[in-house]
Amino acid sequence: MSVRVAVAGASGYAGGELLRLLLAHPGVEIGALTGNTNAGQRLGSLQPHLLPLAERVLEPTTADVLAGHDVVFLALPHGQSAAVAEQLGEEVLVIDMGADFRLEDAADWEAFYGSPHAGTWPYGMPELPGARAALEGSRRVAVPGCYPTAVSLALFPAYAAGLAEPEAVIVAASGTSGAGKAAKPHLLGSEVMGSMSPYGVGGGHRHTPEMIQNLSAAAGGRVSVSFTPTLAPMPRGILATCTAKARTGVTAASLRAAYEKAFADEPFVHLLPEGQWPTTAAVLGSNAVQVQVAYDAAAGRIIVISVIDNLTKGTAGGAVQSMNIALGLDETTGLTTIGVAP
């Protein structure tokens, strides 16, 4: 049995990665593919790596085009999903890869996104405590942001186990595909190649409230987050360096034990052997998250480093993982932990 799937935003980076994964998924049939300015174009002219779909023509993103599918993925810019989603039936599984339905607090949404809050859907990060139960059978899923995926999976075990003080400091580097396909002056090759640059410094990045939401839920109380993103000269990948002051009594052994326990049954999150550090190259094209944890005894701080592919586990892979759970399929169907190297 296969489900019929539509992808809105098929001309973008997130939509393209989603289609790459769906083409390898045994339980889906790919239906409508839509775009905006590229409606009417052959997919092959926009996403030449998706050869089996090269002759498909993008349709406009309308409710009529998206009707008649079991699953609709929305890989649209922030703020565009709600109007589309409300025209789709309640029986349709709608998976929003944008930010519109991630935040629980309407004031946070308005402060960081500057528009009215559309609502909150079950959050598609199955590894967080209680998340799988909320996704099972759901017909609406909010796929997490890419930085919050890397950061929340790195730090939630320390907070859930009561090992960290509620003040996290995070510096993360992202590849340029995180900014989407639309041309942006600061993403010109001549500006990006051979240089790293910070942005959104000082608490302004819109992923900060999403990280606070996830870590506070794990801690059972408010966690403050200081988050500094940086742009790295690579197309894909996120490396997040996350630190927090350790609570009294924490040792390297108790810290490692908490992480071993948290990830023991996770198909996609891997705690690396002691002494091995995560690299973005190891997870390219894979839905894996690689994590290493260390205790800096002199500074009294917990340090967790995680890597993901921002387009795979950071969006499209996370979306497919959540779809599998919502539909009652094996969570790993169509997904791989095998990367591309070198």
Ligand SMILES: NC(=O)C1=CN([C@@H]2O[C@H](COP(=O)(O)OP(=O)(O)OC[C@H]3O[C@@H](n4cnc5c(N)ncnc54)[C@H](OP(=O)(O)O)[C@@H]3O)[C@@H](O)[C@H]2O)C=CC1
């Ligand atoms: N890139 C990443 O690493 C991640 C992206 N995401 C999220 O996925 C979503 C898509 O991002 P990404 O693929 O990077 O962006 P892109 O700019 O690469 O793609 C945007 C897509 O949306 C379509 N689109 C643009 N404006 C509209 C509109 N007004 N109505 C309907 N469709 C529209 C575009 O169509 P056309 O090309 O035809 O104009 C294109 O298909 C965003 O919400 C983003 O936050 C989430 C996590 C990570």
Ligand SMILES: CC(=O)N[C@@H](CCC(=O)OP(=O)(O)O)C(=O)O
């Ligand atoms: C490198 C880069 O620019 N990254 C993007 C975030 C990536 C992303 O897609 O996040 P959403 O899912 O919330 O859109 C940024 O910092 O805005």
